[in-house]
Amino acid sequence: MAIDGLRPERADTVRNRARILDAVDELARGGEEVTVVAVARRAGLTRATTYRHFPDREALLLGVLAERAASVLGPLVPELERLPLADAMRHLARTVTTQVAEHAHLVRVLGPELDGLVRRVVPDEPLAGDLARRRASGQGAGDLDDAWLAPAVRALCLAAARAVAHGEPADHVEAQLAESLLRLVA
Numbered sequence: 001m002a003i004d005g006l007r008p009e010r011a012d013t014v015r016n017r018a019r020i021l022d023a024v025d026e027l028a029r030g031g032e033e034v035t036v037v038a039v040a041r042r043a044g045l046t047r048a049t050t051y052r053h054f055p056d057r058e059a060l061l062l063g064v065l066a067e068r069a070a071s072v073l074g075p076l077v078p079e080l081e082r083l084p085l086a087d088a089m090r091h092l093a094r095t096v097t098t099q100v101a102e103h104a105h106l107v108r109v110l111g112p113e114l115d116g117l118v119r120r121v122v123p124d125e126p127l128a129g130d131l132a133r134r135r136a137s138g139q140g141a142g143d144l145d146d147a148w149l150a151p152a153v154r155a156l157c158l159a160a161a162r163a164v165a166h167g168e169p170a171d172h173v174e175a176q177l178a179e180s181l182l183r184l185v186a
Helices: 009-031 036-043 047-053 057-084 086-101 104-121 128-136 146-166 170-185
Strands: none
Touching: 009 036, 009 047, 036 047, 036 057, 036 128, 057 086, 057 104, 057 128, 057 170, 086 104, 086 146, 086 170, 104 146, 128 146, 146 170
């Protein structure tokens, strides 16, 4: 990543950030409290170094969520756009539940802050353009106005994420999410 687009980050900066994010993951996976101090200790870095990257717990959580969102949304949105609508919604449901099952520990750490943090990391609606395009071409996309449809899809995905993170079987949640999405956008 470049600072102001002018120069690449130093290798130690990139390495330290990765160590910090790995430490958050390890602490969350172990059920330990995720604080900047605990993360610094787990990462083997000074508190000052950790605070330079993430000035508080919220920034830590945003950093972890941004990393996960980028790795998932980057390839997911183009995949969904290439599929027929029904297949796209089933693929979205499968991706949400699979990712959350794999990272449930992080979703639990985010807790009640999940919706707000997700909105800060992904402020736009990545599927809005695709859903509007599908509606314009007669492929469905539901009765809701475009301004409501994509946020409704997001809300259903977040509800499914919370359900999986809190122990509901991922395959059951996937089926329920897929059915709900299909009803919403059909």
